[in-house]
Amino acid sequence: MKSIDKILTRSELVQQVNDWKAQGLCVVFTNGCFDLLHLGHIDYLEKAKQLGDKLLVAVNTDASVSRLKGPERPLQDEMSRARIMASLLFVDTVVLFDEETPYELIKAVMPDILVKGDDYALENIVGHDIVLQNGGEVKTIPLVKGYSTSGIVDKIRR
Template identity: 45%
Template sequence: MEKIIPFSEAKLVSEKIRKEKKIVFTNGVFDLVHKGHLTYLAEARDLGDCLWVGLNSDSSVKRLKGPERPVNSEEDRALLLSCFSFVDFITVFTEDTPLSLISQVSPHIHSKGGDYNIEALPETPLVRSLGGEVKILPFVEGFSSTELIRRIRENK
């Protein structure tokens, strides 16, 4: 549980470690974790010394994905992420984008999956203004939590 950092402590923790370690930040819902998530998170961690995951809160997920999501609570999703050796810190954020959390963490690198475009990301100008860079990692085709949930609901 020491990997789960409250939003209010993110800046202090980041300031302590960023002088000695290269912080990679990513964010997402991570509702039903699958091979695509695992591959992506492991590759993101390889970009630096410390992987910090911003986790959408339950209220944020409902706004972004609909009233039936998330399937798993933010507490359960954070705990699951904390079990992975390649994840160093997790912080839940309540906004629809991680801009406030990125301001607190001030990562060296912000990474996203291959289904995103660097210039279209709302995070890109902020990350660059903080002296960081944005990297897009390859997308693992064929894996989607939304699709998996749909198949489960349809009993397929």
């Protein structure tokens, strides 16, 4: 399978997740900008994959990243970021989302496990309410200290 084949539209993703669930597989959901892939991302995504059978990664579109991080971001376009995510062995599928948060996407796919980094309190993780109401779990993963895209950008600027 080519990495580009792992990038799905929202409707394709919903069908894929339904197929996985019908097979009794545990679906893990996470999201982010993933603007410059670094060790922190790799460690986080590997650990997220270990929580279930299939790892779904929602990636912010360029417009969404700019709204969140400012006009100088993203550094890489959305298809580059999505392809890089999809090329990782432990990532099973990737979808782009343009909204401010992935709430509607989480609602549409209803993952078994919703995951974010431990810089989030559980009650601040977008979608925690609907996942918990539907019998799913919300978990945080310890982040590798000293790794962030913003930190890398600052280092390059210096």
